[in-house]
Amino acid sequence: MNKYNKDLTIEQNFILNQEGTEPAGSSSLNSEKRTGSYHCAGCGKKLFESEKKYESGSGWPSFFQSIPGVFETKTDNLLGYERTEYHCKECGGHHGHIFDDGPKPTGKRYCNNGICLIFKPKI
Numbered sequence: 341m342n343k344y345n346k347d348l349t350i351e352q353n354f355i356l357n358q359e360g361t362e363p364a365g366s367s368s369l370n371s372e373k374r375t376g377s378y379h380c381a382g383c384g385k386k387l388f389e390s391e392k393k394y395e396s397g398s399g400w401p402s403f404f405q406s407i408p409g410v411f412e413t414k415t416d417n418l419l420g421y422e423r424t425e426y427h428c429k430e431c432g433g434h435h436g437h438i439f440d441d442g443p444k445p446t447g448k449r450y451c452n453n454g455i456c457l458i459f460k461p462k463i
């Protein structure tokens with residue numbers, strides 16, 4: 341965990357290090373429509389491309405595919421049922437959960453805490 345960006349806020353730390361979840365609808369990235377890429381707030385690694393983002397209506401930034409190989413997953417039971425948690429392979433920071441109700445072609449929904457992402461618009 342010592343690869344962490346030391347300028348993280350309390351909220352970012354809570355989610356990345358303690359598998360917290362931000363309130364639904366709280367992230368400005370929900371409405372981000374520009375072309376660009378989404379990076380880990382913990383270490384800066386590129387995690388998603390804007391082309392893979394979609395509006396899921398969940399209140400969290402959602403993607404149907406990540407950059408290949410950037411995440412590791414594990415199953416958690418925090419809410420009393422099994423969910424697949426994913427975290428950044430580079431720094432270990434928790435980002436969100438993967439669900440099977442996403443759009444084609446993957447059918448996956450990466451439900452990501454917006455506060456853990458840094459959007460870099462394509463110039």
Ligand SMILES: [Zn+2]
Nearest residue numbers: 380383428431
């Ligand atoms: Zn990271």
